[in-house]
Amino acid sequence: MAGVTEHCDFPVQAQTKAKVGAFGRPVLSKILALKPGLVLADAVLHKNIADELRNAGIKVIAFTPESVSDIFFIMNEIARFCGVEAAVRPVIDLLKKRAERLNRKPGHKRPRVFRLMNADPLMTPGPGSFQYDALQTAGAQLMVFQTKDPYIEVLPEQILEFDPEVVLFCGVAKGQPPPPKCKGCIAEKLICRRTVDDIRSKEWEQITAFRENRVYPVSCHTICRPGPRLIDGMEKLHHRFFKLFMQ
Template sequence: MKIISLVPSYTEILFSLGLDSELIGVTEHCDFPLEAQNIEKIGTFANPDPDKIIDLAPELVCADPALHKQAIAQLRDKGVKVFSPWLQSVKDVLQSMEDLATLSRQQQAVLDVVNPLRERVGRVKEGASGKCRPRVFRVMSDSPVITPGPYSVQYDAIKLAGGTLMPMDDTAYQQVPWEELIRFNPEILLFCGRSKADPKRPRCKGCLSKNPMCQREVDEIITEEWSGVNAVRNNKVYPLSCDVLCRPGVRLIAGIEKLNKYFQGV
């Protein structure tokens, strides 16, 4: 089956499931694993080229239902089969892997990969059950403050790992007023950044931010105004790469396990 992936996480998933030999096109943002960079590019994550996709004659295109809404309509009008489920939980991510197995007719090989991932999630969930659940806040942007909401995979991943999150509206991402964040008083802060030991990430193509969160260290984000927050006072501020939490791929499971270790003993 000839497959094109418009989403970095799906590219990662397809490689992990052993379906990389069927990939004939990916975006310029599909940078993991490194082998993905050798596959023909069909545009960027935000702006794929439908005409180029159609010219490659794929049997399946993996897309994001919100970001690629217009491209999906164009492709389906041309008779191209599109796989674009809404992913709002870790369960959804694992189910999408199984669905790809069915579509690619590689069920058993894929299940051999997916089932151990599901077991790892189950062990973390069981280990977190009945234990004290620290208040956790994920900082995706600091000006304004934006955090994942209940309709996002990140929110679900943090809950599974044993965290208590701020009550929010039913959205994927939400802007949080400063006074509400202070009232919540998180015991752990997670941010899309890097530690001092990590090299600075290259700027993503098309990024318009003057100072991307993913390139910054703790000291550049957690300023004096954060000093009254429990997580800051107790030095419980952790950089967590977008690769293991923002991208709902196979590395998400390792991200959940890492979060669970952070949450223990708070």
């Protein structure tokens, strides 16, 4: 591994590698200076810089997974390119089995869950995102949309009608130290530092999740990043849903 973005923190060795800018704004010159043999990129977010890297003769694997199974496919593609497919296959197979095990567990209620990504405007994962698939696999009943968009802006009245029993938001628990601001981050209000009080409002208080104190912060690595830790996050959420709504 030659370099990473400021947001790359797993495995721990990644934190010591050269930084090429923020995940949302990588710097082309810094990437080129590392002379990489392979660059991993997001097919949508990094389209322009990926094209420039390809024009410079650098191999780029660009992807935007729409499901958990897409993530496993991408892992295999990376391993194949690096010539370690046989060594990595058992690791990927184990991750697959853990995800499949969640899908097969019957016998408990699927709670109505709303995943709040942004509050202004109100944004949530849509059916075209791996987050939507991961939450469903973990046991959540999500809002139904007539679109395959990966991220969807919703209206307050839609949330009130859905009446989620659980709300998962980007942020931290009350009293928990806020994470440091990533280098290159230009946001004025960091959603990763929000607490439940920051999103509480008269409208939110009308829904079951707020009335019954089932509003939980989730860190980025729990459900937002398409890697091995996603399966850990899915298992934790599945366990939480089961404990809350055991029947």
